[in-house]
Amino acid sequence: MTFRLHNFFRSSTSTRLRAALNLKGIEYDYVAYALRKGETRTAGFLSMNPAGLVPVLEREDGSALVQSLAIIEWLDETQPGPRLLPEDPDGRARVRALAYMIACEIHPLNNLRVLNRLADQFGADEAAQKAWFHHWVETTFEALEVMLAQDSRTGRFCHGDTPGLADCCLYAQVWNNRRFDINTGRWPTIARIFDALDALPAFRDAAPPNQPDGA
Ligand SMILES: N[C@@H](CCC(=O)N[C@@H](CS)C(=O)NCC(=O)O)C(=O)O
Structure with missing residues (x-):
């Protein structure tokens, strides 16, 4: 599965998701948004995340996952690689x-x-x-x-x-x-x-x- 990560370099929620993707060994296309320029308020971005917040992880079928912790847990449950949450x-x-x-x-x-x-x-x-x-x-x-x-x-x-x-x-x-x-x-x-x-x-x-x- 290929992913596009819609994010911003300084966003800490983006940083936590990037670290999780890297730990899992998952490659992704990097799509940058300048938050202070309102680039997450466009119709295109809002169609992925109506909250206008990064990060968004877009899957190859075009569907989008939002909320960094929910995305990280989804990755842990569906993708190979080291577990990010303990078994117990x-x-x-x-x-x-x-x-x-x-x-x-x-x-x-x-x-x-x-x-x-x-x-x-x-x-x-x-x-x-x-x-x-x-x-x-x-x-x-x-x-x-x-x-x-x-x-x-x-x-x-x-x-x-x-x-x-x-x-x-x-x-x-x-x-x-x-x-x-x-x-x-x-x-x-x-x-x-x-x-x-x-x-x-x-x-x-x-x-x-x-x-x-x-x-
Ligand atoms: N709970 C959300 C928070 C997402 C969030 O607030 N992202 C920030 C960047 S760290 C953002 O897009 N801020 C834009 C703004 O405050 O206008 C998550 O974990 O993904």
């Missing part, structure tokens, strides 16, 4: 919990459209938007650090020594944090896992600066 229910619950902390409790609060809304509705300037972004990252990363540092199931990566769904989310979020000058060194376990992931080609090749529209 307890392990799956833990990996999903770590992933959702980032995907549900940081990303939606710090998304571009939320920062834009803060500016439009409340007059938040760049400094205020940055403080907002820091607040929600710090709130969750403090807890994430404890959960990772105190659980013996944490290994080289978030869950054992094989990278998976939670690692895709963590890696992408740390890249996003850098744009807002957040130093991950404050959270030693998260920093260690990020460094281990960054040494893997699957993750490095998914990183924002290594994309065609990010060069």
Whole structure:
């Protein structure tokens, strides 16, 4: 099956999906959209995802999958390659919990459209938007650090020594944090896992600066 990935280099939801595709060894055509130029608001894009958000994974029959975590789980269930979620229910619950902390409790609060809304509705300037972004990252990363540092199931990566769904989310979020000058060194376990992931080609090749529209 061939795939087209509709995405944006700096989008963390796109980064997490790129990492998952790479881990699975799946090749894809890269289609770039500049979010700030409104390129995901065209009729063509909205016919794939009425929400106007990236990423979208288009399959060869033209059907589109949306929502990065749903796409990653679909890939895991249908495509060969290393498993991104553990086999055991307890392990799956833990990996999903770590992933959702980032995907549900940081990303939606710090998304571009939320920062834009803060500016439009409340007059938040760049400094205020940055403080907002820091607040929600710090709130969750403090807890994430404890959960990772105190659980013996944490290994080289978030869950054992094989990278998976939670690692895709963590890696992408740390890249996003850098744009807002957040130093991950404050959270030693998260920093260690990020460094281990960054040494893997699957993750490095998914990183924002290594994309065609990010060069
Ligand atoms: N929950 C969705 C979120 C998708 C999303 O919000 N994507 C962002 C980029 S990271 C986007 O397209 N933002 C455009 C905007 O905020 O206008 C997912 O995981 O795929």
